[in-house]
Amino acid sequence: MNSIEQYPRKRSQKVVRALLYALLGIWTIFVIYPLLWTILGSFKTNQQFLLHAPWSLPEWPLEWANFTAVWSNYHLGMYFTNSLLVTVASTVLALLLSSTTSYVIARFPFRGSMALYNLYLSSMMIPLILGLIPLFFLLSNLHLDNSLLGLILVYTAINLPFGVFVLVGFFRSMPKELDEAASIDGSSHYGVFFVLCFRLLSLDLYLLA
Numbered sequence: 001m002n003s004i005e006q007y008p009r010k011r012s013q014k015v016v017r018a019l020l021y022a023l024l025g026i027w028t029i030f031v032i033y034p035l036l037w038t039i040l041g042s043f044k045t046n047q048q049f050l051l052h053a054p055w056s057l058p059e060w061p062l063e064w065a066n067f068t069a070v071w072s073n074y075h076l077g078m079y080f081t082n083s084l085l086v087t088v089a090s091t092v093l094a095l096l097l098s099s100t101t102s103y104v105i106a107r108f109p110f111r112g113s114m115a116l117y118n119l120y121l122s123s124m125m126i127p128l129i130l131g132l133i134p135l136f137f138l139l140s141n142l143h144l145d146n147s148l149l150g151l152i153l154v155y156t157a158i159n160l161p162f163g164v165f166v167l168v169g170f171f172r173s174m175p176k177e178l179d180e181a182a183s184i185d186g187s188s189h190y191g192v193f194f195v196l197c198f199r200l201l202s203l204d205l206y207l208l209a
Contacts, residue, residue, distance in 0.1 A: 042066055086148055090155035097156065098163025099201060103193050105164070106171035107179065120164045128158065170201065 041049060043058040043066070070076045101120075105113050135154065136145065144150030174197065182192045 082148060086151050086155065089152045090159065093152065094156045094159040094163055098160050099167055099198060100193070101160075102164050102167035103171050103197060106168050107176075117164070117168060120161045123161045124165065167201070171197065174200065 037055070040058055041054070043062040043064070045063050048059055048063075105117050139145040139150045139154070142150070144153070178196060179192050182196050187195060
């Protein structure tokens with residue numbers, strides 16, 4: 001009797017799973033196809049792309065000169081270098097500032113530490129679009145508009161609240177006995193953070209990646 005009752009349930013689960021896989025497959029096609037179309041279009045000449053069917057496969061031989069023209073004529077190399085510099089610098093700076101701030105809030109609670117933590121959390125609730133105009137005037141007054149330094153500082157400030165939100169919970173979950181053992185071995189607060197806590201944080205981020 002139990003097997004008879006379980007049969008419709010298993011069948012309905014298979015139907016739901018099949019529908020889920022079908023939806024995921026359709027979504028995958030919608031995501032991958034524009035990227036694939038862009039890649040195939042990069043191997044066509046302008047004449048092939050405009051006069052012939054833009055959805056067709058590229059003709060042989062492939063037009064490799066497009067990549068050279070984009071890199072040299074349209075300064076793609078400079079844009080790539082700037083993006084890489086801004087990304088690396090803002091990530092390192094945001095990680096350093098958020099980790100040190102979170103370490104102090106989690107390990108050394110002081111009067112106003114929770115207010116500071118809530119201030120970081122509340123800044124995440126403000127839509128970024130509302131601050132674009134004041135941010136533009138602020139950077140203009142500081143003569144940081146149209147500069148990589150200004151962009152690095154903006155990206156760092158945007159990522160800082162979320163970093164504090166995540167890392168405060170991480171440092172609170174660490175046993176305090178690790179800090180005490182490192183202090184007994186002669187490490188200062190800076191040594192405990194950079195030698196012990198920051199290494200554990202880096203290992204945790206590596207495992208998550």
